[in-house]
Amino acid sequence: MARKYQRANRMNWLMPVLFALPLLCLAGAALLLWGDQLRDLINIAVKLAVIS
Amino acid sequence: MxxxxxxxxxxxxxxxxxxxxxxxxxxxxxxxxxxxxxxxxxxMHRAVYLDSRVTDAQMARIQARVEEIAREHPFQVETVMDIVNEDAVKAFNSEANAWWMGLMQPDPVLEAPAFDASDVEAAVREDAVFLENTPSTHYRTVARDDIAYEVGVAVNKAVLPVRADVLSIVMPKVLEKIDLPxxxxxxxxxxxxxxxxxxxxxxxxxxxxxxxxxxxxxxxxxxxxxxxxxxxxxxxxxxxxxxxxxxxxxxxxxxxxxxxxxxxxxxxxxxxxxxxxxxxxxxxxxxxxxxxxxxxxxxxxxx
Incomplete structure (x- = not known):
């Protein structure tokens, strides 16, 4: 019982990962879905604004 | 208990x-x-544009262009580089930075700053190599249009390598739609x-x-x-x-x-x-x- 309790207590260190996952997953999914379009958009803006 | x-x-x-x-x-x-x-x-921006690596790279680019111009219209490169020195380039960096940061403030100046190359023209017109190799009737036009103007463009491009004319067209439209400040x-x-x-x-x-x-x-x-x-x-x-x-x-x-x-x-x-x-x-x-x-x-x- 005591060992089970200690193991559960140690799992508390994983809570930051649990809280970070939703935001990181959302950002990752957005990057996977729209990353190419975003890159193209930034590329066009850079080409328009910057002199070579 | x-x-x-x-x-x-x-x-x-x-x-x-x-x-x-x-x-x-x-x-x-x-x-x-x-x-x-x-x-x-x-x-933070001042720390970036005053960084010696940035200044060195800008000076190298400007010097290369000045040498190129000097091959087309002979003059001593030092005559121009004494005027377009590190201090002048840093001062122009500061001007350019103040300009683009001001674009997001009330009453922005839309026209980008341009490097003032009038001192370059005056110095070139007194340069011995220039006087020897340029017909006397062309002193003014060559010094102003072919040398000083081109040096100014080179400094502008090195310090502010953005299409300022595009910004001048786009920014008023943006400011019409969005109250940026x-x-x-x-x-x-x-x-x-x-x-x-x-x-x-x-x-x-x-x-x-x-x-x-x-x-x-x-x-x-x-x-x-x-x-x-x-x-x-x-x-x-x-x-x-x-x-x-x-x-x-x-x-x-x-x-x-x-x-x-x-x-x-x-x-x-x-x-x-x-x-x-x-x-x-x-x-x-x-x-x-x-x-x-x-x-x-x-x-x-x-x-």
Whole structure:
């Protein structure tokens, strides 16, 4: 019982990962879905604004 | 026997939701703070454009162009480079920086600054090599149009390698649609607003976990560490988009400035990440110590 309790207590260190996952997953999914379009958009803006 | 007071299930569910929101607001605090610095922190930009690597690269580019012009219309390169020296280039960098930062303030000056090359023209007209190799009837036009003007363009391109004419056309349209200074005001308040909301959420967590404050520490600490992970993760994702690489394809000089700026932001975001990890980890460690103490007390009672 005591060992089970200690193991559960140690799992508390994983809570930051649990809280970070939703935001990181959302950002990752957005990057996977729209990353190419975003890159193209930034590329066009850079080409328009910057002199070579 | 004294009863150990522990929060109930509802309190834990509420705390979980509050900690998720706290993660989001803390992450937003750091992100809005950094965006704000990029758009308004004149000191940070000064440190970038006065960096010796930037000045050296700009001077090398200008010198190469001046040598090219001197091959077409003979004059002593030193005559021009004595005027277009490091101090003059740094002063023009400062002017260019003040211009683009002013675009987001009320009553912006839309026309980009241009390097004043009138001193170059005067100096070239007294240069011995120039006088020897140029017909006397062409002194003025060659010195002004073929040398001083071209040197001015070279300095402009080295310091401000952006299409200022495009900005002059686009910015009035943008300003017609959006009240940019008002939004800049909101952006300046955003980090403080996010920090304030974070403080309120942390206070609510303390209230929800009032029966055992170390549990509030666990949730707040976990949210702080989670926000550090989010900032680091989002930083990696932004790096993967590779904006600096896109700029480097067109202008190495601008890419150098962007890369130095990115390092400054990464450094401060890194300080935030480290502080959040240490503080958050400390709060979780306090909770763990409290729970271990309680566990031991329980075991000794059971025994």
């Amino acid at each position: 004294k009863k150990i007071r522990m929060p109930g299930k509802l309190a834990h569910v509420l705390a979980f939701v509050l900690a998720l929101l706290l993660t989001l607001t803390l992450t937003m605090t750091c992100l809005t703070w950094q965006v704000n610095r990029v758009l308004t922190d004149a000191d 008002v939004y800049m005001g909101y952006l300046a308040m955003a980090p403080w607003a996010c920090l304030g909301v974070s403080a309120v959420l942390a206070l609510l967590l303390v209230l929800v976990m009032i029966r055992r404050l170390s549990k509030a520490g666990l949730y707040i600490g976990a949210a702080m560490m989670a926000s550090a992970l989010c900032v680091a993760g989002l930083g990696v994702m932004l790096y993967l988009i590779g904006v600096t690489g896109m700029i480097a394809e067109l202008s190495m000089l601008l890419a150098l400035q962007v890369s130095l700026l990115t390092k400054q932001i990464a450094l401060q975001a890194g300080v935030y990440v480290a502080a959040a990890l240490i503080l958050g980890g400390g709060l979780i460690a306090l909770h763990q110590a409290d729970m271990n103490r309680l566990g031991k007390a329980r075991r000794s009672i059971d025994a």
